[in-house]
Amino acid sequence: MSADREHPVVVVTGSAGGIGRSIAVEAARRGAQVVVNSRRAERLVDVVADVERAGGEVLAVEADLRHGDQADRLAAEAASHFGRIDVLVNNAAGLFFAPAEELTDNGWRSVIDANLTTTFLACRAVFPYLCDQGGGTICNLSSVAALRPHPHASHYAAAKAGVNSLTETLAYEWAPHGIRVNAVALGAVLTEASRFRRDTDRALMEAQLPGGRIATPDEVAVAVLDLCLVESEYLTGAVVRLDGGFRGVMAPPDTR
Numbered sequence: 001m002s003a004d005r006e007h008p009v010v011v012v013t014g015s016a017g018g019i020g021r022s023i024a025v026e027a028a029r030r031g032a033q034v035v036v037n038s039r040r041a042e043r044l045v046d047v048v049a050d051v052e053r054a055g056g057e058v059l060a061v062e063a064d065l066r067h068g069d070q071a072d073r074l075a076a077e078a079a080s081h082f083g084r085i086d087v088l089v090n091n092a093a094g095l096f097f098a099p100a101e102e103l104t105d106n107g108w109r110s111v112i113d114a115n116l117t118t119t120f121l122a123c124r125a126v127f128p129y130l131c132d133q134g135g136g137t138i139c140n141l142s143s144v145a146a147l148r149p150h151p152h153a154s155h156y157a158a159a160k161a162g163v164n165s166l167t168e169t170l171a172y173e174w175a176p177h178g179i180r181v182n183a184v185a186l187g188a189v190l191t192e193a194s195r196f197r198r199d200t201d202r203a204l205m206e207a208q209l210p211g212g213r214i215a216t217p218d219e220v221a222v223a224v225l226d227l228c229l230v231e232s233e234y235l236t237g238a239v240v241r242l243d244g245g246f247r248g249v250m251a252p253p254d255t256r
């Protein structure tokens, strides 16, 4: 692993809010130089300020990662600004809930693109830089939806299963280059936009969780960065569950 251990360059996709923002800030707290990303530059103002407050140098890059040329530009701007890329966290995603029989062609494709295509294109974009440096780390944010039924989210579950598969294959293909590729399969996390902000959804979920509470974005960020920055070349190709030990099926959102 060739990472600059003191000040690694960490790229976090889709980091204007939610878990991505927590990962960007936690990376800065650990001394990283951070690249934040959104499809709209104006959405990055707050996270840039948060990262700077946490002591990190930050670069904001507007890019829609469904497009290979924009993913390539994100990697090129990160490498040109900071001189290298040590860590890529593929956090960008998108989801809406609908029974499978009601999904339109566009609805299906939009969720596959937001979760799986963005992840592949960002991995492919950073590969030449990681390769030239002699290594680096990628962490793909996945979901327990990939590991068991996720009612009313068949597109998302399939996309995240694709992310897990991609993780294992890239880990295999890129191990000779010193590139580690892992995924973290998250259970429910209480972000600003989470459906678990609704009292009924939250109560239903918490009643099923062994620890009786939903994860916070900050504790997800700690686990993701531990996995990225661990000094173990052999830790690759893993899909790590971060679900508080919950093994049940999540109920679809309460739409009443």
Ligand SMILES: NC(=O)c1ccc[n+]([C@@H]2O[C@H](COP(=O)([O-])OP(=O)(O)OC[C@H]3O[C@@H](n4cnc5c(N)ncnc54)[C@H](OP(=O)(O)O)[C@@H]3O)[C@@H](O)[C@H]2O)c1
Residues within 6 Å of the ligand: 013, 014, 015, 016, 017, 018, 019, 020, 037, 038, 039, 040, 043, 063, 064, 065, 066, 090, 091, 092, 093, 094, 114, 118, 141, 142, 143, 144, 185, 186, 187, 188, 189, 190, 191, 193, 194
């Ligand atoms: N929250 C949970 O309970 C939970 C559970 C399991 C797994 N996860 C996974 O954890 C990750 C973060 O979750 P979250 O709840 O924080 O998600 P989120 O709030 O939806 O944030 C994801 C961000 O990705 C960005 N994005 C979407 N499409 C993009 C594209 N084409 N190019 C660049 N950026 C794009 C969006 O930002 P812009 O609109 O600014 O572009 C969006 O804010 C996701 O991978 C999610 O699937 C979350």
